[in-house]
Amino acid sequence: MVRRGLATGITGRQIASVQVLHPRPVRRHLPGAADFEHQLTGRTFAAPRRRGKYLWLPFTDGDALLAHLGMSGQFRLAPAAAPLAPNTRVLIGFADGELGLRFVDQRMFGGLSLSPGGAELPHEVAHIGRDPFDPEFDLAAAVARLRAKRTGIKRALLDQQLISGIGNIYADEALWAARMHYAHPTQTLTRARAAEVVTAAAAVMRGALGQGGTSFDALYVNVNGTSGYFDRSLAAYGREGEPCPRCAAPIKAVVVGQRSSFYCSICQR
Ligand SMILES: [Zn+2]
Numbered sequence: 688m689v690r691r692g693l694a695t696g697i698t699g700r701q702i703a704s705v706q707v708l709h710p711r712p713v714r715r716h717l718p719g720a721a722d723f724e725h726q727l728t729g730r731t732f733a734a735p736r737r738r739g740k741y742l743w744l745p746f747t748d749g750d751a752l753l754a755h756l757g758m759s760g761q762f763r764l765a766p767a768a769a770p771l772a773p774n775t776r777v778l779i780g781f782a783d784g785e786l787g788l789r790f791v792d793q794r795m796f797g798g799l800s801l802s803p804g805g806a807e808l809p810h811e812v813a814h815i816g817r818d819p820f821d822p823e824f825d826l827a828a829a830v831a832r833l834r835a836k837r838t839g840i841k842r843a844l845l846d847q848q849l850i851s852g853i854g855n856i857y858a859d860e861a862l863w864a865a866r867m868h869y870a871h872p873t874q875t876l877t878r879a880r881a882a883e884v885v886t887a888a889a890a891v892m893r894g895a896l897g898q899g900g901t902s903f904d905a906l907y908v909n910v911n912g913t914s915g916y917f918d919r920s921l922a923a924y925g926r927e928g929e930p931c932p933r934c935a936a937p938i939k940a941v942v943v944g945q946r947s948s949f950y951c952s953i954c955q956r
Contacts, residue, residue, distance in 0.1 A: 693735045696764045697744065697781075697788055701731045704780035712760070712776045712790060712798040726801055727752065727779070733806065739815040739851030740797075745806035753809045754790070757797025763789045818852030819889035830881040833873050840876065841869035841943055844888060853888045855946050856924045857895075861888035863923040863931075868955045869941075869948050894920065923949040 705727045707713055707720040716723040732752075733745040742762075744752040754760065763772065766785045777790040777799060790799060802809035816832070817824045832849050833840075843849055844858040853861070862869055864887040867880070876884075922932045927940040931951040939952050 692764075693742075693744070693762055693788075696786070697732045698734045699731065701782045702727050702729060702779055703782040704728060704778075706778040706780075707776070708771075708778065709776045709795070711795045712792055713800065715798055715800040723799075723801065738808075738812050738821070739818060739847050741809070741812045741815060743802065743805060743809050743812065749804055749806045751802045751805035751809055753800050753802040753805060753811055755797035757792065757794060759794045760790065760792040760797040763791055765789055814848050816846075816848055816850045819850065819885065819892065820852075826882060826885060829885055830878055833881050833885070834876055834878070836873045838873055839870040839943070840867060840873055840884060841948060843873045844884070845944075845946075850885065850888075852892065855948075856921070857888050857891050859924040859949050860891040860922060861885075862955060863949075863951060864891065866954050869943055869950055923951060925949060 705724040707724055710720045713720050713723045716726075730746040730748060730750070733747050735742060735744045737743070740756055742754045742756060744754065746752070754762070759774075764786050765772075767780055767787050768785070772789070772791055774793040775789050775791050776795070779788040779790075781787060792798075800811075802811060805811075816829070819826075829850050833843050836843050836846070836849070838846075841858050841862060844853045844861065845855065859869075861884055865880070865884040867884055873881070923938050926938045926949060928937050930936070931938055931954060934951060934953045936951055936953040938949050940947055940949050942948070
């Protein structure tokens with residue numbers, strides 16, 4: 688259940704009850720789980736919003752419930768009497784009916800917290816860059832931020848403060864498409880080359896969505912997931928030793944910043 692589904696399910700509904708079943712997902716709420724339950728009860732949700740891996744559920748009073756989905760967090764709507772799915776962590780019941788909101792998270796890297804005054808933009812989210820599909824994404828501004836960094840291009844692509852949503856797989860595929868070495872210094876990139884690689888990343892992401900038949904929000908819910916797209920369409924990622932689709936040289940693998948990077952040493956110098 689991602690943002691669009693959530694919007695129809697919770698917008699305008701008043702919270703009648705909150706049950707925290709596991710304390711870990713609300714650990715950022717320092718006064719504790721009981722206070723979290725108390726603070727939310729009685730509030731009414733406005734339409735959910737998202738930036739990067741953060742989703743926030745604004746309340747009509749100007750505060751917000753902030754959700755970091757981590758690796759495995761997700762929201763589901765279910766009747767109050769329905770059996771709990773494994774790893775259900777928080778239950779939210781509404782005043783107007785049986786259909787409640789559940790936060791399910793197997794690995795619990797993410798979590799929920801109350802963001803006072805965060806309805807418009809929680810301060811926890813303000814430093815996160817927009818993703819390439821955000822209507823307010825500004826390519827020229829993203830390129831300027833990228834070129835102002837003194838780092839390698841792959842690290843910059845993965846930096847969620849610059850641009851959000853580009854994961855490891857998308858970064859490798861974008862660099863292959865743009866024929867760019869993963870360590871190319873960002874400060875020596877021309878504007879055109881930087882724009883080319885960001886645009887390539889967006890195209891790879893759009894391709895993954897097209898073939899998976901899913902929404903962009905789902906990329907965040909299932910960020911490590913491998914849809915059928917990845918099996919068929921990857922040019923470099925995960926293909927160590929296999930021929931480059933462009934020049935047939937074997938794809939190489941290295942570890943950059945604790946992540947595997949796959950590239951063609953002929954095409955991407
Ligand atoms: Zn090649």
